[in-house]
Amino acid sequence: MTIKESPEAAARVLAHALEGEDLPDSFTLLGKEWSLHRGVFPGTITAATEVMASVLPYPRGGSFLEVGCGTGVISVTAALSGCSHVTALDINEKAVANTAENAERHGVADRVRVLHSDLYSALGPEDRFDVVFWNVPWTYVEEDFPLTTDLHGAVFDPGYQGQHRFITEARPHLADGGRLLIGTADLGDQERLERSAAEIGMRVELLRRVRRIEVTRVMEYRLLELTAA
Numbered sequence: 001m002t003i004k005e006s007p008e009a010a011a012r013v014l015a016h017a018l019e020g021e022d023l024p025d026s027f028t029l030l031g032k033e034w035s036l037h038r039g040v041f042p043g044t045i046t047a048a049t050e051v052m053a054s055v056l057p058y059p060r061g062g063s064f065l066e067v068g069c070g071t072g073v074i075s076v077t078a079a080l081s082g083c084s085h086v087t088a089l090d091i092n093e094k095a096v097a098n099t100a101e102n103a104e105r106h107g108v109a110d111r112v113r114v115l116h117s118d119l120y121s122a123l124g125p126e127d128r129f130d131v132v133f134w135n136v137p138w139t140y141v142e143e144d145f146p147l148t149t150d151l152h153g154a155v156f157d158p159g160y161q162g163q164h165r166f167i168t169e170a171r172p173h174l175a176d177g178g179r180l181l182i183g184t185a186d187l188g189d190q191e192r193l194e195r196s197a198a199e200i201g202m203r204v205e206l207l208r209r210v211r212r213i214e215v216t217r218v219m220e221y222r223l224l225e226l227t228a229a
């Protein structure tokens, strides 16, 4: 089964993540305890959060932008890994509050700025980063697919419009030599990303792949980099 073939399966997972009676208000990952607010993508629902947090090339002493921060595991890990300025943003206001709480919880609130933002919309022209990253909602659905809850936007990307904008609107927010990275999986539609990249003279390179044996299949998590074509 792939989620690409079955948005219903993903919707069931979402319903549990939103409403499950047994959902705890915190979870353990990477040896730390993280607050979890209802309606935010839980960082343990797939291995993607842990994998990306572990393999990302954090710019030590530099700046890191995380688009779609969810509970904030990756942004907080970036700050703890030596990034001097981290900006974490999410379109879901609950994720913004959740990330702020986890930055506080792990003592990095002084260097993690958290914004409510649709992709780059809340950033100013002065906001440029050494690394820009998004652990994307990799499930392709048709453009008219309704994102009926906050969590739908964490899993589904109608028409891959979000990822298209992430790629094509990134340039003004990249510092000189800045890197544009995407966390996805073998369930994602890489051809669509390649088409978006080609529009701005870039191509998609596979930086890291990590396979995990999971209950229904072996998942391959992929860290991609957009580079000059």
Ligand SMILES: C[S@@+](CC[C@H](N)C(=O)[O-])C[C@H]1O[C@@H](n2cnc3c(N)ncnc32)[C@H](O)[C@@H]1O
Residues within 6 Å of the ligand: 041, 042, 043, 048, 049, 067, 068, 069, 070, 071, 072, 073, 074, 089, 090, 091, 092, 095, 117, 118, 119, 135, 136, 137, 138, 150, 153, 154, 155, 162
């Ligand atoms: C797959 S989840 C990843 C969450 C978190 N980074 C993690 O790894 O656990 C994708 C995140 O992107 C956010 N998102 C979706 N569309 C967005 C947009 N247009 N602008 C900002 N964030 C967005 C979702 O709300 C969600 O938190």
